[in-house]
Amino acid sequence: MVMTRDEKLAKINAHQERVNLIFEKIDTLRLMEKVLTLDNNKILEYIKESGLKGRGGAGFPTYLKWKLAADQKSDVKYVICNADEGEPGTFKDRKILEEQAEKVFTGMAICAKVIGASLGYIYLRGEYNFLVPLLVTKMNVFNDDMKKFGFNFTIDLRSGSGAYICGEETALIESMEGYRGEARNKPPYPAEKGYLGKPTVINNVETLVYCTMIVLNEGKKFKNFGTEISTGSKVFSVSGDADVEGIYELELGMTIQEFVDLFGDGDTKAVQVGGASGFCVPRKKFKETIIGFEGVPTGGSMMLFNSSRSMYHILMNYMEFMQEESCGQCTPCRVGCQQLVKGIQAIKHKKRPASYLDELVKLAKTMRVASKCGLGQSVANPFISIVENFREEIIY
Amino acid sequence: MQSSENIVRKAVKKYGKGRENLLPILQMVRKENNYLSEDQLREIATEMDLSAADVYGVATFYSFMDMQPKGKNIIRICKTITCFMKGKDSIVTALEDALGIKMGETTPDRKFSLLEANCIGWCHKGPAMLINDKVYVELTPEKAIQALEEYR
Numbered sequence: 055m056v057m058t059r060d061e062k063l064a065k066i067n068a069h070q071e072r073v074n075l076i077f078e079k080i081d082t083l084r085l086m087e088k089v090l091t092l093d094n095n096k097i098l099e100y101i102k103e104s105g106l107k108g109r110g111g112a113g114f115p116t117y118l119k120w121k122l123a124a125d126q127k128s129d130v131k132y133v134i135c136n137a138d139e140g141e142p143g144t145f146k147d148r149k150i151l152e153e154q155a156e157k158v159f160t161g162m163a164i165c166a167k168v169i170g171a172s173l174g175y176i177y178l179r180g181e182y183n184f185l186v187p188l189l190v191t192k193m194n195v196f197n198d199d200m201k202k203f204g205f206n207f208t209i210d211l212r213s214g215s216g217a218y219i220c221g222e223e224t225a226l227i228e229s230m231e232g233y234r235g236e237a238r239n240k241p242p243y244p245a246e247k248g249y250l251g252k253p254t255v256i257n258n259v260e261t262l263v264y265c266t267m268i269v270l271n272e273g274k275k276f277k278n279f280g281t282e283i284s285t286g287s288k289v290f291s292v293s294g295d296a297d298v299e300g301i302y303e304l305e306l307g308m309t310i311q312e313f314v315d316l317f318g319d320g321d322t323k324a325v326q327v328g329g330a331s332g333f334c335v336p337r338k339k340f341k342e343t344i345i346g347f348e349g350v351p352t353g354g355s356m357m358l359f360n361s362s363r364s365m366y367h368i369l370m371n372y373m374e375f376m377q378e379e380s381c382g383q384c385t386p387c388r389v390g391c392q393q394l395v396k397g398i399q400a401i402k403h404k405k406r407p408a409s410y411l412d413e414l415v416k417l418a419k420t421m422r423v424a425s426k427c428g429l430g431q432s433v434a435n436p437f438i439s440i441v442e443n444f445r446e447e448i449i450y
Numbered sequence: 451m452q453s454s455e456n457i458v459r460k461a462v463k464k465y466g467k468g469r470e471n472l473l474p475i476l477q478m479v480r481k482e483n484n485y486l487s488e489d490q491l492r493e494i495a496t497e498m499d500l501s502a503a504d505v506y507g508v509a510t511f512y513s514f515m516d517m518q519p520k521g522k523n524i525i526r527i528c529k530t531i532t533c534f535m536k537g538k539d540s541i542v543t544a545l546e547d548a549l550g551i552k553m554g555e556t557t558p559d560r561k562f563s564l565l566e567a568n569c570i571g572w573c574h575k576g577p578a579m580l581i582n583d584k585v586y587v588e589l590t591p592e593k594a595i596q597a598l599e600e601y602r
């Protein structure tokens with residue numbers, strides 16, 4: 055089934071319009087007015103029923119996170135919107151913030167009401183500083199509106215300074231507390247002991263907008279989409295060798311094949327799902343691989359590669375990224391990333407035998423279990439999935 | 451140019467002495483001269499009642515907290531895979547030629563520093579770069595050189 059670019063676009067747009075949750079224009083003030091009259095348990099029930107899982111990559115059930123924070127006994131709690139969006143190949147949070155900031159704020163306010171927080175923060179990556187004037191203007195209006203409603207909740211903005219690791223929730227907290235962005239051990243989870251030691255819900259930008267829409271639709275619509283394990287839809291960031299690139303909201307549960315038919319350039323040999331910390335799916339597995347938590351989970355990064363691309367270069371680029379962005383705190387990740395980069399270079403330049411690749415795979419597996427945080431733990435995802443599926447390209 | 455003591459005091463006054471304000475303070479001070487000097491770090495430490503080593507440790511962690519004198523305008527070109535595939539190298543070459551410097555360097559007139567960055571979130575419109583906070587996308591060598599004119 056070969057489609058022209060226009061045919062692909064028409065199909066994608068039809069799919070988007072059917073879903074249309076994230077970018078739908080809504081009256082957030084009217085919604086907030088209603089939310090303030092709702093029972094917190096009712097709101098939690100909506101979120102629970104929706105089956106929503108975090109859209110920032112880790113996929114933790116949002117209901118459980120909110121419930122855990124709500125159950126904590128503390129006078130002070132916080133809501134943090136994770137807008138650090140540093141995963142290579144993701145850029146959807148930028149567009150959501152640019153076009154739907156009010157819906158993000160509303161999601162934070164709903165969470166604040168449920169858990170009992172009066173302060174919220176947006177942690178925005180430094181690369182998106184151009185958004186600051188727009189966000190501050192809108193934030194001030196929103197804060198004033200909350201005051202008018204007599205709802206004690208204020209949002210403030212914090213900027214990052216070019217560190218991917220600060221998207222990891224505990225590193226983000228360290229950074230907000232004025233420290234190096236070095237991840238903490240979990241537990242305790244931020245929902246128990248987060249910013250300044252207080253219960254803190256940290257949610258991705260997109261997750262918060264879905265919360266807004268789920269409450270607006272009283273738990274309906276969202277779960278009409280997706281699969282049993284991966285309910286709802288997701289905003290995808292599509293880039294690379296694609297006929298259609300950009301930001302699209304689609305149902306979860308498609309196969310990679312269906313995705314490639316819509317977005318690919320007709321010659322797709324691999325799709326990297328979930329960015330530099332995600333999985334590489336080769337052509338022979340397109341049909342059987344589902345985009346969602348039952349198959350390849352994703353924060354939305356979809357990078358397409360056609361047959362003209364060297365998988366060695368792609369792997370090197372990811373590994374160099376990880377090596378640079380590792381916070382360096384724990385040895386398996388710090389040294390492991392360096393050794394993986396050196397190792398594949400040595401094999402390529404015939405300084406090491408091909409069998410050395412198996413040693414490197416073992417190292418990556420060790421990193422998965424021995425690293426302190428998600429960064430080091432996930433290096434094995436791209437490494438093993440690329441090496442195992444494209445062994446020849448890595449060696450020769 | 452303001453004295454460095456001034457900007458440090460101003461920043462600490464604006465955000466407060468609490469530890470949790472260290473990042474915004476470092477960011478504001480850095481913005482003044484596009485880098486953080488050791489003197490400024492010591493002043494921040496004194497003002498906030500922290501050890502200089504502690505402040506230094508935090509500042510050096512973040513890649514945007516430049517610790518060496520930089521040009522008035524900082525160019526950061528994305529070097530991550532999609533931008534690379536879309537011809538980032540030819541943009542770097544064009545900029546190096548136009549500025550007469552190599553990657554990582556600053557022009558003698560201190561107007562520009564040329565740096566690389568990891569994915570800046572515009573992959574669908576690569577190659578992409580930042581000049582200070584402003585984004586330039588779908589670059590060609592010509593467009594990249596043109597962009598410099600805004601800052602000459």
Ligand SMILES: Cc1cc2nc3c(=O)[nH]c(=O)nc-3n(C[C@H](O)[C@H](O)[C@H](O)COP(=O)(O)O)c2cc1C
Nearest residue numbers: 108109110136138139140221222223257258261428
């Ligand atoms: C290295 C690393 C980077 C991360 N970067 C981000 C990010 O930029 N944005 C984000 O929302 N989550 C990021 N996460 C996931 C967060 O730790 C956290 O799970 C998420 O913000 C929770 O929100 P959610 O449940 O709404 O997805 C990152 C995780 C790791 C390990």
Ligand code: SF4
Nearest residue numbers: 381383384387427430
């Ligand atoms: S796994 Fe890597 S990023 Fe995470 S704490 Fe260890 S060194 Fe830091």
Ligand code: FES
Nearest residue numbers: 528533569572573
């Ligand atoms: S790869 Fe260059 S902006 Fe993402």
